[in-house]
Amino acid sequence: MNTSEMRSYPRRVATEAGEIEFRLMGAADEVAVLDFAQQLPVHDLLFLPRNISEPKVLQAWIKEIERGAIVSILAWKGNKVVGCGTLVRDPWSWSSHVGEIRMVISKNVRGLxxxxxxxxxxxxxxxxxxxxxxxxxxxxxxxxxxxxxxxxGFKAEALLRDHVRDLSGRKHDIVVLGHNVAQVRAQLEAYGVPGAVQN
Ligand SMILES: CC(C)(COP(=O)(O)OP(=O)(O)OC[C@H]1O[C@@H](n2cnc3c(N)ncnc32)[C@H](O)[C@@H]1OP(=O)(O)O)[C@@H](O)C(=O)NCCC(=O)NCCS
Known part of the structure; x- marks a missing residue:
């Protein structure tokens, strides 16, 4: 990924769950992330291509971070990971301008x-x-x-029927939401705030 103008971390935010720190995920976070992932209900992982509560999947994920194809932001509350926001793209595909956001939050801090x-x-x-x-x-x-x-500003772009199957064999529909962010950037520039999203 082009990281030259990437936002900098750590960052702190105040939420109803208390102060949360956002940090970029790296190899040193493997144990904390596995602990977080293994406490998530399986149903909440169905939108992900792989089951991140499996150590092998987590190791492959860290390799992708090191390769630069994935950036993950961890939300820390004290010394616990309570959330993970991931940005995935394939710089060598025909969709290198497209990123996928994946988001998951610990059950015990949801709604806050x-x-x-x-x-x-x-x-x-x-x-x-x-x-x-x-x-x-x-x-x-x-x-x-x-x-x-x-x-x-995301809008529904597709509905994939029976697209994922949970451990009990039940199938679920997936909705794909999309957002043309190039348009947003152009609008920000038109409003005179071209640097609003950097650093
Ligand atoms: C989706 C998810 C990330 C939301 O995390 P969260 O910390 O609970 O979210 P917030 O507390 O910031 O709530 C955000 C909004 O969601 C809405 N919301 C939260 N839980 C809701 C629920 N059960 N039903 C309807 N709306 C709900 C609220 O309206 C809230 O908006 P408000 O701030 O105007 O009240 C979390 O539920 C999760 O991890 N889900 C499983 C994984 C998943 O499906 N991720 C999405 C794939 S990208």
């Missing part, structure tokens, strides 16, 4: 504004590295996630 703050931070990160389009996908029952993304 951490998800909204981390989604906004991941969105700002995507703008700062020059992505032109963003997508996010989730099971259709994740009404909280849909509310957050729609609040940022």
């Amino acid at each position: 504004g951490v998800g909204r703050a981390l989604t906004q931070e991941t969105f700002a990160l995507a703008l700062s590295i020059g992505l032109e389009k963003l997508v996010a996908q989730m099971t259709v029952d994740q009404t909280g996630a849909i509310a957050i993304f729609e609040g940022l």
Whole structure:
């Protein structure tokens, strides 16, 4: 990823769950992230291509971070990871201008504004590295996630029926939301705030 103008970390935000610190994820965070992922309900992981509560998947994820294809922001409350916002793109694909946002928050701090703050931070990160389009996908029952993304200007672009299957064999629909961020950047520039999303 082009990291030259990337937002800097750590950053602190005040939420109803207390003070949360956002830091970029790296290899040293493996144990803390695994602990976080293994406490998440499996249903909440269905929007992800792989099960991140598996140590092997987590190790592959860290490799992708080191390769530069993924940037993950961890939300820390004290010494615990309570959330993770990820930006994924494939710089060698025909969609190198597109990033996918993936968001997941610990069950015990939900509804306290951490998800909204981390989604906004991941969105700002995507703008700062020059992505032109963003997508996010989730099971259709994740009404909280849909509310957050729609609040940022995302709109439904696709519905994938029976697209994921949970451990009990039940299938679920996935909704894909998209956002043309190049247009937002152009609007910000028109309002005279071209540097609003950097650093
Ligand atoms: C979606 C998720 C990240 C939200 O995290 P959170 O910390 O609970 O979010 P917030 O507390 O910031 O709430 C944000 C908004 O969601 C809405 N919301 C939260 N939970 C909701 C629910 N169960 N039903 C409807 N709306 C809900 C609220 O309206 C809130 O808006 P408000 O601030 O105007 O009240 C979290 O529920 C999660 O991890 N879900 C599982 C993973 C997932 O599906 N991720 C989305 C894929 S990208």
